[in-house]
Structures are given as structure tokens and as C-alpha cells.
Amino acid sequence: MIDFGLSEEQKELQRLAREFALKEIRPHAEEHDRAGKFPREIAKKAFEIGLLNLNIPQNYNGAGLKVLDEVIIAEELSYGCSGISTALAANNLATAPVIIAGNEEQKKKYLGMMTKELTFASYAVTEPQAGSDVAGIQTSAKLVGDEYIINGSKQWITGASEAKWFYVLAKTDPSKGHKGMSAFIVDANTPGVKVGKKEDMMGQRASATHAVIFEEVKIPKLNILGVEGEGFKIAMKAFDHTRPGIAANAVGVARAAMEHAIDYSKTRTSFGVPIAMHQGINFMISDMACEIEAARLLAWQAAWAMDNNIRNTKLAAFAKRFAADTAMKVATDAVQIFGGYGYSNEYPVAKLMRDAKIFQIYEGTSQIQRLIIAKEIFLR
Template sequence: MEFQLTESQRALQDAARKYAREVVRPKAAHYDETSEFPRDLLSTAFELGLLNMAIPSEYGGGGLSHLEQVIVCEELAWGCAGVATSIIANDLANLPIILHGTEDQKKRLLSEFGQKLKFSSFCLTEPSAGSDVAAMSTTARREGDEYVLNGTKCFITNGGYADQFTVFATLDKGKKHKGITCFVVEGRPAGVTTGKHENKMGQRASNTVTVNFDEVRVPVANRIGEEGEGFKVAMATLDNSRPLTASLSVGIARAALEYSLEYSAQRQTFGKPIREHQGVQFMLADMGMNTHAARLLTWESAWVLDEGQRNTLQSSYAKCFAADMAMKVATDAVQVYGGYGYMKDYPVEKLMRDAKLIQVYEGTSQVQRLVIAKELFR
């Protein structure tokens, strides 16, 4: 067991940190305020090889290990969690193809992402089917060599700009999770429409929309896995993506800690910097301790995948702990700043808003605890 990064991993970390510091952070407040899609930042990320990290190199992607992906993602989230979410959305959407696609599907559906700036969206959540995936209403029916999709997906990241969608639909609602199947919709064929960009509390730099599928035709060749295997595909995808989501939390918390350390050294009360007051020191100590603990959980959950093992328990530990930790650390950062922390002129209120979303998406903190309990019962 080693905790030292390799030389190549440190170089990757440095490159991602430089991008976050020099490219993302100077514009983070602007995109948070305007809620515009940060295409220029994503274009730069693509040029630097920070987009499509999970796609194997033989298909034109970064081919990074899971540990390397979370190292990069922490740096991106340290710069801006909304921008980081926009960057890793492609990895989430393409994971079903990477994990369960045929060789032909991987060549057809992944290779173009390495050639040009292109966005893909993961379409699982519905207005009435979030945590309860088996209750989904989006349907698929077989007609010859095609499937026809009908339904609505909500809270879809990059959905307003995507020209490829990984969609989960049911062939038979009566079968619940056993009826779900995964499909890839290429381009924006007739019947694919998107709603307005959601006016979110945090992570406002990421595009979030509703995507509607009305009699959308998909060739059988774009079915990922067999009929009825969609639930298994989705769960395997989330096992793989949870370390990335956890690393977003670590990046937010690290930023909150660093800002708090800096401010507490400058702000004075009762004749001395506030960091010399024991009450503030306890807060800073907890922030540092829990950020580090979350990072180690996250790295372990990625390492388990790199070892070729199932990581459901470890990734749920990491995602749940890190999400709750980031919310607490960001809230404490606002407290360290006092009244100024509540103002948009200072950076920590944004971190608090950004952190909240991670307790909700890709499995709420409550659902993670259900998964953890189920794994412990095994």
C-alpha cells in the first residue's frame, strides 16, 4: 500500500491545477452569476486533454485510470464545481458504452469525442423517477430493426448542447427494473426536444434541462447490452461515476478550507487574527481533517476499480461521506467569514451553494446510506 502519487500522476495533477487556477477561477464568478454555458472553458479543457478522461485511448479518449480521473476532478472542482460537472458529464454519459458496449459500438459511438468538442448526456432521471429508478415511465417499443422511444428525462446535464444521449427506457413497466434497457441516441433526430435551462441554486455554470423523446427512432445496433439489462448497466455506471462525484466534493471542500485559512489570518477581532481564537481553530481543524478523510475514501474507491474489483460499497462510502462533508465544510467557511461570507463579493457562499447539489444528484445522501446498508448486509 502506497500513498505517494507517481511522477506522471503528479504531472497530471499539476496540469489540471494550472487549468483550474488560470482558466477556470478567473471566470467562475461570471458563469455563476450569468448561468451561461462555459463553452470557452470546455474548449480549452478539450485541447488540454481534460475532457473525455474515461474513454480508452484506443478510441481517442484520455484513457486515464480511475484514480487519475479523481485526481483531475478534484482540481477542476477546486476551480469551479459547475464547470467540473460540465466537463465530466461526457464521462458519465459514455460509461455505459465503455463498460457494456460491443467493439463496434465503442468505435462508432466514442471515437468522435476525441476528434472534436462534442457533448453527450446521461438520461436516467425522470420527473417521477429519481431515486426510484424502477418507476421510470419512458418507454421503448421494438419495430423491426428499430426501437421507438417516448418519455421525458429531467435534470439532464449538458442536455441543451448534447448531440448524443444515453437513454434508459422500459420495454415493459410491469417488469419494473427488469424491463429497463439502455439506448444511445445519436445526434438530435426528429422528436428530441429540450426545455429551458433550469435556474439552479448552485453549480450554475452547468447546463441543466429537461429532454423530451417523442417517437424517437433508435437502431437496434445502438442498444447497449441486451433487453432488460438497462438497470444493471445503470448501476454499474454509477459505481464507476461515484468516485468522480465524491472528488467534486473534495475539491469544493479544499477550496473552502484554503479560503478560510487565508481569511482567518487577515481578519482581526479583539486585537488578533481570528485564527488565533480557539473556536475558529476547532472549525479549521475539522475542515482539514474531514477533507483529507474524504479524499482518502475517494482515492480508495477509485483504486478498487483500477484493481478490477466491484466498488459499490467503497464508492457509496466515498460519495455519501464526501458530499455531506463538503456541505459542512462550505457552511463552516461561511461562518468563518461571518457576515461577509453571506455576500456574493466573497467566494465562499458560492461553494456552499455548489456543495448542496452533490448531496442530491447521482444518488442522494439518503439513498447512498440505503446502498451502504444493503452492502453491509451482504
């Protein structure tokens, strides 16, 4: 039986997140965007009312929510401001590999750390020369005695300046391609870990994105996740957990852009009528509403599959690809509906358009989602 209704608990989570987004996020969005300020104070409030680290199991004092619950919350927080919600959600991507592949000791230490007090962690996979082509990374990890020595550079790491630890993908056996990659937890205060300058980004400017450099970084060999050679698999599996949430974040941005476009189109007049009366405008809004609904349903479906132990790689790629492209299209059309005012930073849709673009790039570009979908269609 198919049921698209939310349970009472889910409606309550949605209400809580929406209220938080409207009261605590949106009023501060512009300031954080302009200054590129990391939203530590907002994160603290989100942590206190239980809107952070939703994916961490209850054994480690987390909320232990289902992916579908996380997705419902993600849409609302991003509806407030996706730069701020991305800063809050970086933890989800860093902790997912630990939840998937960590042993009990690692989970107790690193997941426990996240729930004890406000703590940030980052997922460090991308490198200056390798983003989409993850197997092309150069960072190496060599086992010497009881320690791994890590050398290399990571690029575009969300929340890096705030992170207490990093999930790091490195090559332990470069001759084996993606099967020679391993996953590690690296404490940020380990000698040799350096966080580079903050990137001056087009959108989502509150999310503190930096390069991270590892120079002769010695970590205990116990900090490997799983066994040598499993890193690529773990890194990719993490995306099956997190892409439904990223899709929902994109839906939140699209919904905000559509609402602004609807309000504006009712008050702005041309040729003697509100512009909403022109079919050229109301068809644009009609398409926005339809595509946002479809994107949301894809995100929910991908989350539902994960919650029901159904392999969701293709569904998560459907959701991420469609929702990202929808957010970009809706935000661009919202700017169009605002006309010249849409191009001004004094009106909200310009920021939404800048923010929307990144959904087509991070956590796998829209092209890479298409590759994943094609691979699932032709090779499975």
C-alpha cells in the same frame, strides 16, 4: 503494501489540472455562475490539452486513464469551479455505460466521436416523477421492426442543450420492474427529441441542466446497449465508475472553501486578535482539514478498487456520501468564519456553499448512498 504516494505521472497530471483550474477556470467562475453560462470555451481548451474524456480507452483515441488518475484531476478542476467542472465531466457519466456495455461498433462510433473533436453527451435517466427510485421511470421503448420507438420525459439532465447524443434508460417490459429496463444511445438530432428550458439552479449554474422530451423517437434497434433487460444494471454500474470522481469534485470544493476560510481567519480580527486565534474558529478549520483528508482517501480508495477490478459499489458509496456531506459542512462553516461577509455574493464562500449542496443530491442522494451501503452490509 499500502502506498499513499502519487507516481511522477500522477503528480504531473495533478500539476497540469491545478494550473488549468487556476488559470483557465477560476478567473471565469463568477461570470459563468452569474449568467448560468455553459463553459464551451473552457471545455475547448481542456479538450486541446487532454483534460476531457479521460475515461475513454486508447483504442478510441481517448486518454485511457485509470479511475485514480481521473479522480486526481477531478479534485483540481472542481477546486477551480465545480459548476464548470461538472459541465466538463457530464461526458464521463454518459460515456461510462458505453464503455461498460457497448459493442465494438457502438464504441467506435460514439466514443470515437468524443475524441475526434469537442463533443458533449448526457446521461438521461432521471424523470419528473422518478429520481432516486430509478425503477419508477415511465419512459418506454417499443421494438417495431428494426427500430425502437421511445416516448417519455427526462428531468435534470446535465449538459443536455450541448449534447450530441444521450444515454437513455427506458422500459422495454414494464411488467418486469427494474429487469424490464433497457439502455439506449439516442442521437440528439433524431426527430422527436426536444430539449426543454434551462433550469435556474441554486449552484453549479454553468452546467446547463435541462429537461429532455422524447416523442415518438425512432432509433435503430442496433442502438441498444447490451440486451433488453440489462439497462438498470448498466446504469448502476456506471455510478461505480463515476462516483469516486464526484467525491473528488466535492473534495475540490471543500478544499477551496477551507483555503478561503484560513486566509480570512488570519486577517480578520476580533477582540484584539486574528479570529484564527479563537479556538472556536481554529477547531472548525482543524475539522475541515481532517475531514477533507478522509474524504480524499475514500475517493482514492474507491478509484483504486475499480482500477484493480475489485467490486467497489460500497467503497464508491462511502466516498460519495462522505465527500458530499463534508463539502456541504466545510462550505457552510467557511461562510460562518466569514461572518456577515460570508453571506455576500461579493465573497467566494457563498458560491462554494451553493455549489456544494448538489453533491448531496445528484448521482444518488446522500440518503441513497446510505441505502446502498446498508444493502451491501446486510444483503451481501
